[in-house]
Amino acid sequence: MSGIKQNPGLYKIVVTHYVVAAFCFLILSVMMLFSVKAFTGHYFHPQILAITHMAALGWGTMIILGASYQLIPVVLETELYSEKLAWMSFALFMPGLTALVYSFWVFVPGIHMQSGAILLLLAVLLFTINVYLTAKKKKQETIQEDFIFSACICLCLTAALGAALVFNFTLLIFPQDQLHFLKLHAHMGLIGWFLLMLIGVSSKLVPMFLVSSYQNTKLLTYSYYLIIGALLYFLVDSYLFGLSLRTYLIFTIGAAGITCYFIFIVKCLRSRLRKHIDLPMMNSFMSFILLKIATLTVPFIIYFHLKNNPVTIRFSMIYGEFMLMGWITALILGQTFKTLPFIVWVKHYEHLTGKFKTPMPAELFAENLLKAQTVSYLIFCLTFMPGCYLLFLPLIYIGIAMLMVTAMLYLSNIFTVLFHKTVTYGKL
Amino acid sequence: MASFDITDPLSFLKEQMMETLRLVIDPELHINIIDLGLVYGIDIDAEKKLVNVEMTLSSSYCPMGESIISAVKNCIEGHYDDYAAAVDLVWEPVWSYDNISDEGKRLLGM
Incomplete structure (x- = not known):
């Protein structure tokens, strides 16, 4: 047997993550509004560090963790190991995120920043344990399992290195400078x-x-x-030697890997x-284009870095923006309205379906809000990223204003789905 | 795919139930499960008043699997008061696009 085994506990965990992530997205856009000038400078800047961590943790990671509790059992074809562990992870993640982002923003690398980093590390460790124990229940191994488990290990290592970097501000653990480890x-x-x-x-x-007939996982x-x-x-080459001509080779290998994934898609x-591709899926495909653009900026970062040209910093900023605010954000903005309506629909209609005519999951969100959100997000991409590259403040302002509109529309639509009232259109 | 034996006294009821199952819609594709070719057959135990629906899903990790199965049970029990329904989920033969009826293909824009 397969399928979502929906229960009230799992529903609460998933929905809590989605709602908190949506609020973090709104807060992120407000933080960006107060840091417009910082986008024209170096990425190692207190406000940029705070914004990056809000985007990566509060927005991207938060929603991935929430969606994972629902989707990993689907992908791994088994039930989630423990809801308690999921709640414990969330309970550590939230204060950790708040402490870390606030202390980056005001840039006080003391006890608050350190405790934030440790709490986040513990939170992601608990998540990884939960995923590992979930996967362990399953006999058959798939390539998806390899992707997911490797990703969890990388998340723990990222958090561990991040925590070490935070302690390095005051204890000087590393002999090299902070930027050397920041790229790792x-x-x-x-x-x-x-x-x-x-x-x-x-x-x-x-x-x-898409209900696709392509089943081959070789790619x-x-x-x-x-x-x-x-x-x-x-990681090894850059740690030992920094960026060099070899970095082009590494980039080529990585780009080939991403290309295989694109060909698969x-x-x-x-x-x-x-045949019909709905709006949430259109958003998801837009995210793949943004990932492609992000990837294409990498050779420029390497080239200008090797030439000791400071333009490399601008390209690094653009790369980060396309990755976090482009690819990851677009994917979340689209996939939220593929996953959340299903989760809510199952809760409202599983017991009624087959007896009564009911709305379909896609009818649970407001299509017009999603259309407006897609347009405002598109304007954000077309103004903010070029604005940062050209160091043109009015474009950056327009972009951030559009991101705030996107965040408000997204949040409203999340609540439209969550506050859906059960309706039936007569007996079948 | 389901087939009917004219000599079977229950064949008419089976066909009627198959038609009733057209009311069960796949929540993602918005097409009924009969035109999608998900139902392989229906077995009726007239004495015990039990209906067994043999069916599959478009993929073994279909997140809506539980809902579709629940809808099938609800649909049979809701339309045939005396009968209890059970679903036998099978993965052989594997569902493929060839299972989709012409009407299903038309609805999907194929």
Whole structure:
């Protein structure tokens, strides 16, 4: 047997994560509004550090953790090991996030920043244990399982290195400077955690939502080994020697891995049964384009870095923006309205379906709000990213204003889904 | 796919139940489960008043699997008062696009 085993406990965990993430997204856009000038400077800036961690943890990771509790059992075809562990992880994550983001914002690298980092590390360790014990119940191994579990390990390592960097502000643990380790920390998070996790989960969900006949996972296997290989090579090589000509090779290996994933997605798209692509899926496809753009900025970062040209910093900023505010954000903005309505629909209608005519999951969210959200987000991408590249403040302001609109529309639509009242349209 | 034996006295009731199951809609594809070819057969135990629906899902990790199964049970029990329904979920033969009826293909825009 398969399928979502919906129970009130799991529902609460998942919904809590979605709601908190939506609020974090709104707070993130407000934080960005108060830091417009910081986007024209170096990324190692208190406000940029606070914003990055709010985006990566409060927004991206929070919603991935919530969705994981619902989707990992689906992807791994078994039930979640423990709801208690999930709540404990959340209870550690929230104060950790607040302490870390606030202390970055005011930049006081003391006890609050350190406790925040430790709490976050403990939270992600509990999440990883929960995923590991969930996967352990399952006999058959899949490439998705490799992606997901590797991603969890990378999340723990990212949090551990992050905590060490926080302590390094006051205890000077590392002989090299903070920036040397910052790129390792950032790539372990962006590539190791986000990329592996999102490929692992989406490679099951995208074919399912498109009802695709493409079942071959060979491309995903290539993708996994190429990305993991590139990441490990980058971490070791960059730690020992910094960026060099070899970094181009590493980039090529990683890009080949991402290309394999893209080809997989294109094959799913071509063999899809369902010809109509809905708005949530359109958002998801937009995210793949943004990932492609982010990837294309990497050779420029390496090139200008090797030339000791400060433009490398601007490209690094653009890269981070396309990854966090582009690819990850677009994917979440779309997939939320594929997953959350289903979760809420199951709670309201599972016992009624077959007896009464009921709304479909896609009718639980407001289509007009989603359309407006898509448009405002698109304007954000078209103004904010070029604004940061051109160091043109009015464009950055317009972009951030549009992001705030996107966040408000997103939040309203989340509540539209959550406050849905059960309706039936007569007996079948 | 389901087939009917004219010599079977219950064949008419089976066909009627199959038609009733057209009311069960796949929540993602918005198409009924009969046109999707998910139902492989119906077995009726007239004495025990028990209906056994043999069916599959489009994928073994379909997140809506529980809902579809629950809908099938609800649908049979709601329309045939005396009968209790059970679902036998099978993975052989594996569901493929060939199972979809012409009407299902038309609805999917294929």
